Amino acid sequence: MQIDFHHTVTYVLARLAGFNHEDAHIISYSAQYVDDATNGGTIRFENDATYTRIASAHHIYKLTKFNDVENHHVWVPFHFLPGNGEKPDGTNIKGNFIHKLVCKPNSTIAKDMLSYCLADRNKPYALHRLGISMHVFADTWAHREFAGICDEINKIDLYNAELADKLKSSSVGSFFPMGHGPALTFPDMPFLEWSYQNGRNVIVERDNTTEFIDAAEKMYAFMLEYNKQPRKQLPEEIKKIFRELFLSLTDEDGHERHKGWIEAIRSGRFKQIGEQELTYIPKGAGSWKHVALETEKETDDYDERFEFKSSFMTSNWKMFHDALQAHRFDVIHDILPRYGICAG
Numbered sequence: 001m002q003i004d005f006h007h008t009v010t011y012v013l014a015r016l017a018g019f020n021h022e023d024a025h026i027i028s029y030s031a032q033y034v035d036d037a038t039n040g041g042t043i044r045f046e047n048d049a050t051y052t053r054i055a056s057a058h059h060i061y062k063l064t065k066f067n068d069v070e071n072h073h074v075w076v077p078f079h080f081l082p083g084n085g086e087k088p089d090g091t092n093i094k095g096n097f098i099h100k101l102v103c104k105p106n107s108t109i110a111k112d113m114l115s116y117c118l119a120d121r122n123k124p125y126a127l128h129r130l131g132i133s134m135h136v137f138a139d140t141w142a143h144r145e146f147a148g149i150c151d152e153i154n155k156i157d158l159y160n161a162e163l164a165d166k167l168k169s170s171s172v173g174s175f176f177p178m179g180h181g182p183a184l185t186f187p188d189m190p191f192l193e194w195s196y197q198n199g200r201n202v203i204v205e206r207d208n209t210t211e212f213i214d215a216a217e218k219m220y221a222f223m224l225e226y227n228k229q230p231r232k233q234l235p236e237e238i239k240k241i242f243r244e245l246f247l248s249l250t251d252e253d254g255h256e257r258h259k260g261w262i263e264a265i266r267s268g269r270f271k272q273i274g275e276q277e278l279t280y281i282p283k284g285a286g287s288w289k290h291v292a293l294e295t296e297k298e299t300d301d302y303d304e305r306f307e308f309k310s311s312f313m314t315s316n317w318k319m320f321h322d323a324l325q326a327h328r329f330d331v332i333h334d335i336l337p338r339y340g341i342c343a344g
Contacts, residue, residue: 001142001212002188002254007032007280008261009216009242010134015273016238017223023127027223029280029288030131030320031138034078036282037324039299045308053321054328056132072149076101076343077331078132079139080148083107089338100341101147105140105211106218109335113137114222116330120323121226128316129323130226134219136327141215142187145204155199156183163194188254190246209246213239241269292317 010031014024033056040055056078076082083104089112104110117133120126146154163186186192192208220234245264249257258280268275281287284296292315293306312318332344 001138001190001215002185002257003032003035003280004249004254004257004261005138005142005188005190005212005215006035006135008258008265008278009212010131010138010219011278012238012265012270012273013134013216013220013234014223015270015276016234017220018227018229019223021276025278026127026316027131027134028278029316030128030323031135032280033282033288033320034132034135034324037320041300041302043293043300044303044305046305047308049308051312051318051321054325056324072343073328073332075148077328078136080143080146081107081110081113081136081140081331082147082336082339082341082343083140083144084109084339084341087339098147098149098151098153100339101149101151101343102153103140103143103146103148105144105215106137107140109339110137110140112335112338113327113331116335117327118226120326123323123326124314125319125323125326128320129327130223132320132323132327134223137219137222138215141211142208144187144211145198145202146183146187152199154183156196157198158194158196160194185252185254189250189252190257191250209243212246213242216242235272238270238272288315288317288320291315 007028011024011028014027015021019027035057037053037056038058040053042050042052044050055074058074080101080103082101084100084107085102086104086107088108113136114133117129120129123129183196186194187206187208190208190212193206194208195203195205197203217234217239221231224231241264245261249260251257262278264270265273265276265278279286281290283298284290290296292312295306336343
């Protein structure tokens with residue numbers, strides 16, 4: 001999924017689940033920032049303090065460098081959560097190891113991930129981790145039947161001629177079967193209905209609109225539980241608005257679709273949460289990183305040193321990265337091993 005879902009849909013769901021604007025902003029910013037936190041390594045301060053963070057995404061040019069191990073550490077825990085063939089822990093599924101890694105919507109592993117998120121509800125970075133978990137959870141729908149490593153299972157033979165022509169014009173997917181790279185952004189477009197045969201000769205039917213609404217319903221249910229609210233269904237009028245926006249905002253650029261969602265929220269289309277100004281700045285002036293480190297650079301110089309301020313310790317940027325590391329550790333070292341998946 002892209003910014004239109006990860007940021008704005010997540011925001012609306014959080015508000016509907018009883019979170020106030022500021023908390024919902026933290027949750028939804030974190031959900032989208034998983035796709036924008038492309039820098040890892042150690043931050044050095046002038047007083048010799050240090051802070052080491054990890055990346056949860058890569059720039060597209062890095063994908064083609066074939067560093068499968070590095071990509072594995074990013075895509076498996078943050079974007080293509082393994083589904084273990086939709087089997088419970090301790091169950092060995094038939095076939096090669098790759099079948100354990102294929103992403104499945106709302107899998108047992110995904111539910112385990114949410115349980116770990118719930119257990120961190122009292123941590124300083126709790127809301128940031130909730131946003132990260134919502135990103136990964138949502139992607140189990142968008143990225144279903146793909147795996148976060150380079151494998152032929154990710155190759156596709158499209159049945160839609162128009163989409164097939166777009167695929168032929170791509171220079172990445174044809175030779176780099178990482179995740180849904182061979183399918184370009186087709187899995188992320190909320191309006192698309194499509195089908196294909198994968199590299200293991202399995203036919204896959206996709207109705208992104210219906211699947212995205214199902215993801216939203218499951219996310220809403222979890223956020224209600226997280227916020228200690230009574231169980232209830234996502235209102236039909238909300239699902240209707242979601243479907244209308246999914247099907248009417250059809251630009252292939254997720255950022256263009258995001259503008260439509262921002263306007264819908266600003267204009268009060270979602271009456272249950274009122275009119276609301278919502279922004280998202282991933283890098284540069286006004287971003288979480290800018291507030292925490294007073295830098296507008298997208299990347300940091302290796303020998304660069306920042307002024308340390310006590311406010312850094314409670315900044316949203318640091319809290320996000322704390323949560324990012326907690327999430328990856330739990331997924332890689334606690335959850336996946338129970339399913340016989342070694343991805344560390």
